[in-house]
Amino acid sequence: MKIYHNPRCSKSRQGLAILEDSKNPFEVIKYLDKPFAKEELTELIKLLGIKPIDLVRKNEAIWKENYKGKTLTDNEIIEAMVNHPKLIERPIVINNGKAVIGRPPEIIKTIL
Template sequence: MIKIYHNPRCSKSRQGLAILEQSGKEFEVVKYLDNTLSEKELTEIIALLHIKPIELVRKNEQIWKDNFKGKNLSDTDIIKAMAENPKLIERPIVINGNKAVIGRPPESIQEII
């Protein structure tokens, strides 16, 4: 089943959700700010996305700027930072089987549904 990691306060995430709703396909919504992701879940998502952990970080978030920017962080450190501070996770993320995309732009979601 399709899964969207969603933040209702984010316009891009809401646009991604609308694309899934219009597709007519079944999907699950994960509000990752309410149900935080574990380091293991984040590691699995990053593998599906075929990216480095730093590519999933919202680098303009104040949490990142204040606590992590400019530091020499390992991939494990970055994943731990996202698990502890879910606002740092880029959104929306859509997973369909073994395919995944970050919905920026939201239209990229159509590639995997």
């Protein structure tokens, strides 16, 4: 099990607490410290079963200043998230070939 985590995010901290309470072993990946490779992020989006735009934090200043209102391809959206990992929704939890975005954090329990 893995959690893609940002310690500065309250929802991400809540998601981490859910995993800790589950007593299952898991790996914490601080994706701001170790950004995604493009292929890795593309695979994660497929595992989540969403479109790339659905993983973007659209209220981030980086998005508003550089991308909002533009017509972007899925590939360009993925590139934006690779280049600016703050744009990625969090936390993301992967367990046994399933993945969820922990918003709300309780959704993580559905894949434990």
